Amino acid sequence: MTGTPTTPAAIETRQLRKSFGAFVVTDDVDFRLEHGARHALIGPNGAGKTTFVNLVSGALAPTSGTIALNGADVTSLSQAQRVKRGLVRTFQINQLFRKLTVLENVGLAVTERNGLAGNAWRPAGRNRAVLDEAYTLLERVGLAADASRAIADLSYGRQRMTEIAVALGLKPKVLLLDEPAAGVPTGDVGLIIDLIEQLPADIAVLLIEHDMAIVFRVAKRITVLTEGRVLIEGTPAAIAQNPKVREVYLGERKPQ
Amino acid sequence: MTSETPTTSKPNTATRDVAATAAMDAFARTHRLSPLEALPWLAAVAAYFVFPDYLALGSQILATIIFALSVDLLIGYAGIVTLGHAALFGTGAYTAGLLAANGWGDPVSGLLIAALVSALVGCVSGALILRTHGLTLLMQTLVVAALLYEVANKAGYYTGGGDGLQGMEVWPVFGLYRFDMLGKVAYLYCLTVLCVCWLVMRIVVNSAFGRSLMGIRENVARMHAIGTPVERRKLMAYTLSAALAGISGALIAQTTGFVGLGVLSLERSGSILIMLIIGGVGQLYGAFIGVPLYMIAQDRFATIAPVFWYFWIGLFMVFLVLFARGGALGILHRFVRRKEGGA
Numbered sequence: 045m046t047g048t049p050t051t052p053a054a055i056e057t058r059q060l061r062k063s064f065g066a067f068v069v070t071d072d073v074d075f076r077l078e079h080g081a082r083h084a085l086i087g088p089n090g091a092g093k094t095t096f097v098n099l100v101s102g103a104l105a106p107t108s109g110t111i112a113l114n115g116a117d118v119t120s121l122s123q124a125q126r127v128k129r130g131l132v133r134t135f136q137i138n139q140l141f142r143k144l145t146v147l148e149n150v151g152l153a154v155t156e157r158n159g160l161a162g163n164a165w166r167p168a169g170r171n172r173a174v175l176d177e178a179y180t181l182l183e184r185v186g187l188a189a190d191a192s193r194a195i196a197d198l199s200y201g202r203q204r205m206t207e208i209a210v211a212l213g214l215k216p217k218v219l220l221l222d223e224p225a226a227g228v229p230t231g232d233v234g235l236i237i238d239l240i241e242q243l244p245a246d247i248a249v250l251l252i253e254h255d256m257a258i259v260f261r262v263a264k265r266i267t268v269l270t271e272g273r274v275l276i277e278g279t280p281a282a283i284a285q286n287p288k289v290r291e292v293y294l295g296e297r298k299p300q
Numbered sequence: 301m302t303s304e305t306p307t308t309s310k311p312n313t314a315t316r317d318v319a320a321t322a323a324m325d326a327f328a329r330t331h332r333l334s335p336l337e338a339l340p341w342l343a344a345v346a347a348y349f350v351f352p353d354y355l356a357l358g359s360q361i362l363a364t365i366i367f368a369l370s371v372d373l374l375i376g377y378a379g380i381v382t383l384g385h386a387a388l389f390g391t392g393a394y395t396a397g398l399l400a401a402n403g404w405g406d407p408v409s410g411l412l413i414a415a416l417v418s419a420l421v422g423c424v425s426g427a428l429i430l431r432t433h434g435l436t437l438l439m440q441t442l443v444v445a446a447l448l449y450e451v452a453n454k455a456g457y458y459t460g461g462g463d464g465l466q467g468m469e470v471w472p473v474f475g476l477y478r479f480d481m482l483g484k485v486a487y488l489y490c491l492t493v494l495c496v497c498w499l500v501m502r503i504v505v506n507s508a509f510g511r512s513l514m515g516i517r518e519n520v521a522r523m524h525a526i527g528t529p530v531e532r533r534k535l536m537a538y539t540l541s542a543a544l545a546g547i548s549g550a551l552i553a554q555t556t557g558f559v560g561l562g563v564l565s566l567e568r569s570g571s572i573l574i575m576l577i578i579g580g581v582g583q584l585y586g587a588f589i590g591v592p593l594y595m596i597a598q599d600r601f602a603t604i605a606p607v608f609w610y611f612w613i614g615l616f617m618v619f620l621v622l623f624a625r626g627g628a629l630g631i632l633h634r635f636v637r638r639k640e641g642g643a
Contacts, residue, residue, distance in 0.1 A: 103524065127527030139522040141515060147323050152515055153526040155508045161528065164509035164536075169328030171508065179320045191323035214526060 052115025054079045054218045054248035055100060055131070060109035062092075062099055062272075069095045071272035072109065077218065077250050084251045084263035088292065092272040093252045094136055097222050100250075101133040102126045113218065127156075130217030134207045136226050136252070140195045146206050147191040150178040153213035178213060185209050185239055201232030205239055218248045225255055237261055260284070268292075331506035340588040344491055348484075355483035356555075361595050362490035363551035366497045368576045368587030370544035375573075376582025377505055378537040379517030380430070383438050383569050384445030385545055387425070390564030392418045392546025394452060397465045397559035405471035407554050411493065414550035415543040421448075422542020426535050442566070449564040464560035468553070479555070486555040493551055497544055504540065505584060513537055517582075574613065578620060580629030589628045 055077035062070040069092045077083050087093055098104040100111055102123035110119045113131050121129075141149050154174045155161045169175075182188045187205055195203055204224060211219060225236045233255070240262050243249060253259050259266065259280070266283040268275040270292050276283065283289055347358055367389055374380040392414040399410045429440035452459045460466055472478040477485045504510050515523045516530055523530055553559045562568060571594070579590025594613070601609030624631050 101525070103521075122529075123524045124527045124529050127525070133525055135521070135525070139519050139525065141518045141522070143518070145323075145327065147327055148511075151327070152511060156512070156526045156528055161508045161512045162533075162536075164504045164507045164540075166508065167328070167331055167503075167506050168508045168511045169324075169331055169506075172324065175324040175327060176320070179323060183316070188319065188323075191319075192326045210522075210526065 051079075052112065053077055054081065054114060055250070056112045056115075057100065058110045058112075060096075060099060060111065061107045062095055062104060063107050069272050070099060070106070073269075073272070073274055075267065075274065077248050079248055080246055081248045082251070082262055082264045083249065084253055084259045084266045085269060086253060086256075086259055086266060087269035087275075090271075091269040093269055094222055095272075096269065097133055097220050097250075097252060101131065101220060103133075127214060130215070131220075132211045132214045132216035132218065133220040134211050134222055134224060136222040138195075138203050138207055140203060140206060140210070142196045143194055145192050145194055146182060146187055146198070146209075147175065147178055149195060149206055150181055150209050150213045151175055153210045154178050154181075157214045181209055181212055185212070185242075186235075199232065201228045201235055204228050204232075204236055208236075208239055212243075216247055218250070219243070220250045220252070222252045223254060224251070225253065225258055233258065337585075340585070341495070344494075348487055348491075352482065352484075355487045357595065357599055359483055359486045359490045359555045360552060361592050362487070362494045363548050363555065364572070364575070364595065365587045365591045366494055366551065367545055367548035367572050368579070368591050369497060369501050369584075370541040370548065371572050371576055372581060372584070372587055373501065373505070373513075373537060373541045373544070375576070376586070377510060377517065378513040378534055380534060380538065381434070381438050382441040383566070383573070384441030384443070385541075385572060386564050386566070386568035387441070387445035387448045388418045388422050388542040388545035389549040389568060389572075390445075390448060390452065391421045391542075391549065393549030393553040393559045393563040394459060394465070395546065396550035397468055397553040398458065400468040400470050400554065400557075401465055405469045406475075407470055407473050407489065410470075410554065411547055411550050414546045416546075418546020418549070419539050419543040422545075423535065423539040426538035426542070430531065430534050430538060441569075445564060445566065445569055449561060452561055452564055459559075462561060464558055465553075466558075468557045468559070470554050470557060483555070490551055490555060493547065497547060501544070502584060509533070509536070574617065576627075578616070578627055580627030583626075583629045586627055586629050593628065 053076040055075070057073055057075045060070055060073045061068065073096065085093055085096065095104065099106050102121060106119065110117055112118065113126065113129055118126050118129065118131070141152070151174055154177050155171065158174060160171060160174065179188065179191060182191050185205055185208065187202065187209060190198060190202060195206060198206065208221070208224060221240065224240065225233050228236055237258055240249070240251070251259065251262060263280055265277070266280055267277040268283060268289050275292065276286055276289060344362065348355070351358065371382065371385050374382055395414040395417045396410045399413060404410065425444045429437060429444065432440055453461050470479060473485060473489055479485050512523065512528055512533055515528070516533060520530060549563055575590040575594040576586055577590065578593055579586030579588065597613070598609060601612055620627065626633065
């Protein structure tokens with residue numbers, strides 16, 4: 045949001061605004077997510093972080109403003125069309141198929157990406173390449189041992205990992221992680237951090253997170269959102285030092 | 301995780317191979333044919349020989365199972381609620397009836413034309429109403445059925461209105477097998493068509509498309525997020541379901557030689573739901589259990605207590621909702637699981 049960079053960003057929003065009646069949830073947000081970025085979006089409860097994810101991913105239509113993906117305007121595209129262009133999100137609250145196995149959950153995403161999901165004739169189990177790709181992905185993220193278990197039978201931490209694995213099955217170029225560690229027991233948070241740190245470097249990652257330990261461990265850049273507005277953006281060191289941020293956000297925990 | 305692994309990469313170790321194959325096979329196994337699936341067909345063939353006097357009722361049951369399958373595809377698999385599926389059933393019935401009453405009595409081509417017309421009506425009405433869901437959608441499906449009912453009622457010159465469509469002449473099947481008084485040909489004709497429809501349903505629900513329908517039913521937010529064109533998928537399901545409903549209606553028109561306004565009625569839409577719920581929703585075979593149970597009970601009760609039989613159906617439904625969620629198939633599943641658990 046400073047200067048005019050020449051290369052198009054992975055994601056760029058301009059004057060992005062969402063209001064429900066008189067209530068403005070996202071207030072003219074200008075935001076850039078660079079290619080291969082590890083960028084965190086933080087802010088107190090109700091700052092509009094998840095709304096921002098919903099706007100960028102296409103789950104919500106903005107009241108005004110534009111969203112560009114790799115320089116191309118995607119504001120009017122559906123969520124599905126944005127996913128096809130590599131813009132993928134995860135959810136703060138698990139949105140998984142609880143009765144299906146981990147392998148099937150990831151398999152559904154792979155099938156959709158391959159364009160095979162419209163096929164009404166071929167038995168799903170016959171798509172060996174899809175299942176093989178899904179399984180390989182599970183191996184990469186350390187979920188292979190759980191491949192045949194139903195989501196409902198997994199620990200919450202592993203469910204959260206599956207949430208990310210499903211997104212990876214779509215081969216994202218931009219990944220919006222909405223509080224990936226929300227609700228994960230402290231002992232398992234390390235698993236999630238490892239997973240995020242091991243994401244391929246060419247994926248631009250926008251991390252929405254409350255847990256400062258994760259943010260400062262993963263993010264190279266931080267944007268602070270308050271009341272729908274960008275308060276400040278900078279490096280983790282700069283954000284940690286900033287008095288305004290300490291006041292509205294970090295200050296919640298009484299600085300020591 | 302060093303870089304993107306190509307999907308075609310060969311497994312590097314033997315253990316990986318075994319575990320991976322086991323996991324993939326476990327998934328593939330979920331839709332392998334089981335010997336149990338022969339049961340409905342054995343029962344249908346046995347009924348042909350054991351109850352030669354009830355073949356007319358048998359034909360109705362077989363044709364109605366197709367209708368229940370079409371509703372199951374929507375409610376059980378795609379999670380699309382409908383209280384107006386008689387619209388598509390009736391469209392098929394009137395299409396086949398009008399063809400046969402106006403000089404084209406060939407049953408097989410009549411059936412296909414009925415399927416096409418119903419699919420078209422389903423596709424157009426679906427495109428209009430599937431944007432909504434829940435109660436709103438329920439009302440919209442009711443409205444479509446009510447509209448078509450009134451159209452058929454007012455177009456009395458063609459449809460016979462409240463008196464029903466008269467003068468259908470259905471030719472022999474393939475020009476060879478004349479529909480006989482005992483209903484043997486009708487029964488075998490219905491059984492064959494049901495078998496084809498079941499095969500189509502079974503293939504579809506086990507395909508990637510069918511899996512994505514279940515995904516839409518289970519978690520539509522996630523399906524949007526993995527890039528599924530949800531509206532288009534639902535419309536495809538609705539159109540296919542409409543074609544099946546149309547085939548069912550056409551079969552009943554052709555085998556009874558009559559079409560009345562009842563084929564488009566709310567009662568028709570409601571009773572098929574009850575039959576499906578009795579059998580079990582979203583399990584493919586619920587239709588094969590619920591429809592015969594309901595229709596045989598209706599036939600028996602109607603002779604014993606013609607006025608009172610709805611009371612028994614009502615009582616049965618209350619029992620089902622309280623004690624047997626998942627219908628008859630649900631009871632069977634629990635029974636099998638308990639036996640396995642005890643063993």
